[in-house]
Amino acid sequence: MSTSTVSPILPEAGDPKAQQLEAIWREPSGFIGWFKAVHHTTIGKRYMVTAFIFFLAAGILAGLMRLQLAFPEAHIMGPDLYNQIFTMHGSVMMFLFAVPMMFEALSVYFVPLMVGARNIAFPRLNAYSYYLYVMGGIMLFCFFFTNTGPDRGWFAYVPLSGPDYGPGKRADVWAQLITFTEVSALAVAVEVVVTVFKLRAPGMSLNRIPLFVWGQVVTAFMVIFAMPGVVVASTMLLLDRTTSTQFFNPAVGGDVLLYQHLFWWFGHPEVYIIFIPGTVIVSSIITTFSRRHIFGYLAIVLSVIATGFIAFGLWVHHMFATGIPQMSESFFTAASMMIAIPTGTQIFCWVATIVTGKVVLKTPMWWVLGFFFVFIIGGMTGIFVAAVPVDLQVHDTYFVVAHFHYVLIGGAVFPLFGAFMYWFPKITGRMLSEKLGMWSFWLFLIGFNITFFPMHIAGLRGMPRRVYTYGPGMGLTLLNQIESCGYILLFISVFMFLINVWMSLRNGERAPANPWGGGTLEWATSSPPPSYNFLYLPTVNGREALWDAAPNQPVVVGLHEDARTFLTTRIIDAEPEGTDEFPAPTIWPFLAAVATTVMFIGSIFRPVAVSIGAIPIAITLIAWFWPTRQEAARRRERDKWQKT
Amino acid sequence: MRRHLLILSSIAAVLTVAGCKREHRVFDPGATGAQVANGVQLTDVHVGQVAHPPSAYSQYSDSAYAVGEGKRLYSAYNCVGCHANGGGGIGPPLMDAVWIYGSKPEQIFSTIVQGRPNGMPSFAGKIPDYQVWELVAYVRSMSGQLPSDIAPSRSDTMPTRNAEQATKKEHPSDEYQQPVQQEKSR
């Protein structure tokens, strides 16, 4: 570790300042205290663990599907159960794993650390968003185990999911799951934007923001602008089903394509919401393990932003088969191909960084190399589906299933496992075993390709998506059996990863503050970070704060350390602008989440629950915002008004 | 702590029962359900007399899927032709509290199977028992006899009436105490 820049802001045991901060920032203890926690590292860790559990659950569902599809006309499960399972797999992976893990979990934990803040903006909202998310997930699985699992696909197209063809409550459950996850994602999006805009360490001007933070803030903006699409779509669906509105009823002026437009307005950016965090993880890992500043920082930032914009011009390419006018077909084809340009730019910059750097091949780097190998194939098949005529052949076939698994697993899950290997020491203070890590990497890489590559061919050979079985004479049996075998390897690989984590937690090697000699601020504090993150708020002198730190890099002093005070800086140049206080831990966000959950679930069964259920929510929110006397008194005497 | 577990598990149990019954989907009704002899009514059914065990009915009236099927069959078998969407026409309305030949499931069953004077044809042999029961369940939902989380939502057609799930319960005069109501009060 001789190489890693030792940070001037590392807390030391027994330091009186450290003890003072610890006293102020310590999370409440005890069973009830658990529900009061508001620190971003606590909530972030919970997000990660929860999302990973959902990842495992959805993975097991995938296994059941592979089992059913391993034999033609198999009767291992009927269509009714199969439809629930593939819908659950898709919805859980998208709404309970991918977005919460890639965006919420990682940004909640790392963005404040990387911008040198002591907590995320709006910590109580942050806690609320987590509880809402986890309760939504629990609700979904409760319904699934009571045979009320959604069975209309993760996209729930009307009219199949509509009032006339979706009896029972299954589609309503899906619509409300969306509501849960979208609210939590939107909350985190706002927190991340504000944290990055206002809570950056002095000196971290726009052109010095770490790429990871850039990516997460662009993702946050995409969430803010994309989610309303699915909010409106799922609300209309729920209204059609429960209160007899007519949005999607062609007989009285409703329209089934309206749903698809709204859904894909969200659904396509969704892919980039999952993928952009992946790319910036890659950027972070490549920087550290190539031992040089990233090549083409500006180009990469602009590419990420461009991706964020173009992603909103693609939604119709999910609807080429619906008979939309050729004019708009052409436009969306062009846009869909255009998005390859910023992505290509990033890939070239990464390759350039690696080629011109000194590459240290640790497991995080291996996962990144796997990312290149797999994701680029996904990007390439993306061109096939962007071209209208070809898309008309492969759309809704297993070719597309292969395509988006290459994109999402390649573009998100490979970087994610890299991120686990890379940041696990920071989060837990323990190193993971490189040996086991390599095993699970190679098993995953091989298993993944065995599982998903044959799907390209299966699709071209006429296997549609979402079929619970296929005919023996269609020449698909062998392909499907190969795929099912691949699943076993994937399963073992993930299992070995869990073993690795478990062993490391039990008696893993202690992690130093900066095991990889990284340059961003999260490495400036101890592993795991203390409850106050940094003993002194750092200042920044370059893109890689620790690598570029001046010999005597100043630290921030003069904050009132008797409260959870924080520093706000200007958006562009990050000059100090003012101070403010984080709210203290409290149980109210949890209670508000409970009230919200009751309201959401109630509305599935009785529309009136919305109005009645709003009352307890209002009460909890008011209690949440109501200030205590002593806080008010303390602040009043030190109020210093902004000059206007 | 143990008390928490107890409460949680009991809630889960309730959910399971409710959920499974409501969402249960029987595709293959089995030989008895599929038979078209339409039970014993062919020989002796008198209005008001219970000819079938209520269970045979409740297994359909508790399943949103079965009631939905009933709704589909209602138009597929052209009940709409005479009864319209419950408003009545050539045949009597089905969405009110007036039931000429009785509102009990078994009575509706035999009305469908045997037909009634002045126009209602007999579907004996033409509709399998289980589909008749599905029709019965649906017909009862038209006057709000079924819980709103089982009764169908609006259909993708011109709205001619409230969605069954939004129809308020009519109280047929001949129903003092009968199984469905006990279920509702449960």
Place this chain on the structure above:
Amino acid sequence: MAEDIKPRAVLDVSALPNVTFGTSSVTWWGIIGMMAIEGGVFALVIASYFYLHSRTNTWPPGVLPPDLLWGSLNTAIFLLSVIPNEWYRRRAHKGDLRAVQIGLVVMTLVGVANLVVRYMELRHLNCDWTQTAYGSAVWFLIGLHVVHLITDWVDTVVLTTLFFTPRIEGKRFVDAAENAAYWYFVVITWIPIYLVIYWAPRWLRS
């Protein structure tokens, strides 16, 4: 450690203000974020309204457009409410407790007026959400705005009460200013919604 700091370069921020408004206030950015989200929702619902129009021959289908009276009255109230709103927003920046108290009370009453008139509006929309997609769109659109109206009103009531307690300090004045800002959002979003609900059926009549 404390003394090791002496030689080290430091950045002293003790002189910075802790009661800040607008772009330098974290709360303000939070509110802006919320507005962006809800604005997006409104935009998409309005887009859906016109999409449905493009799929229908007669607009409004078989019903009269909503009556102008109550909607226009409410629009007027919204526009006038800007005056007391702006006034107490500015006083809040100055920390003028009395003015903010008055302003909040006034705005609470304005909210009541809006809600009453809104109730009358709902009674004169001349359409039913269960009959046509047009009706559903109209009710969805106005329903969304009602939700915002109620939320902001409750918010105002709570803040008003808070301003008559001893818990007042600088942060609360920031909250008051943000509450005023949010009211602007409610007013501004109402204008396009008013045009869509009340005038679009007349302009697009066919």
Place this chain on the structure above:
Amino acid sequence: MGAISQLAMLLFAPGFHGKQTALSPAGPQARTIEHTFLLIFWITAVVYVIVIAVLAIGVWRARIHGNELPPPQPANPVHDRIVARIVAGALGVSIVLLFIMLVSSYRTSHATSALAASSALTINVYGHQWWWEVEYPNKEPYKIVHTANEIHVPAGVPVTIHATSRDVIHSFWAPNIHGKKDLLPGYFNDLTLEVDQPGNWRGQCAEFCGEQHAHMSFEIVAQSPQDFQRWLSAQALSAPGPTTPQIAHGQQVFLSHPCVMCHTIGGTTANSRVGPDLTHLASRSTIAAGTLPNTIGNLAGWISNPQSIKPGCRMPPNPMSSTDLNDLLAYLETLR
């Protein structure tokens, strides 16, 4: 293209024979689409190999051994400027390639829609959960032909599939002949296609439509125009009356059982359009929307319990005495 197809053949060998695959085109459209497919395939394949090769070599040359992490390297501006040029070049090349693929995509779109839809023969197709209703319109009502799950087309002639759905969204897809087109309630979508040679191809619903989405396929039967006309006029006729007592009894069974509630047999009182038209059932090669070959045994199994073959499908089980069943089958066999 020939050479390319040869190479692609090696790669997708299994794909190249089959009644339901995009890789053995049987019509002009599927063929042009396949050309675009192969063009994109080879461009992307080559680019992929190059990128991965550069990366692999780069890692190999830049890697350092041992666990020691060297200090971060100061970037070498001269070096980086050269690299920047290379990156810009690579980007330029990829933009050009994208443009080529874009143009080829546009040209194919144009080509596939260039078929003379005006002169085309129109066939109405209605999607149902989970079967295909096929209708050959005609000026004279008695010449209108109704059939199901089997679409006869004249070879070498453009045919327009005029399609919509009777319930949920389905998607019409016969990969050997053309790309897919959705069947949407409230919309009519036209898909003009053409088959080169007489022969049979399989198609399947490609939009998730519920429980039996997996068993919703159809057959495209291309015939020489003469054969097609002969077939069409034969289909317009109503079913022959019973000739033997057994067949007569079979007909009685049909008319007195649930069959009559949903099916039509021309020339009898059975005239419901809820299920497929059975007037010429025996002339079709499959039953249950392409799920089973149309043999007596399969038909018997299907009639007595469809739910064991297509769980959730709309047809109820029909338990009946063996004599009834035999006579019914004998009757259905006469519906040629």
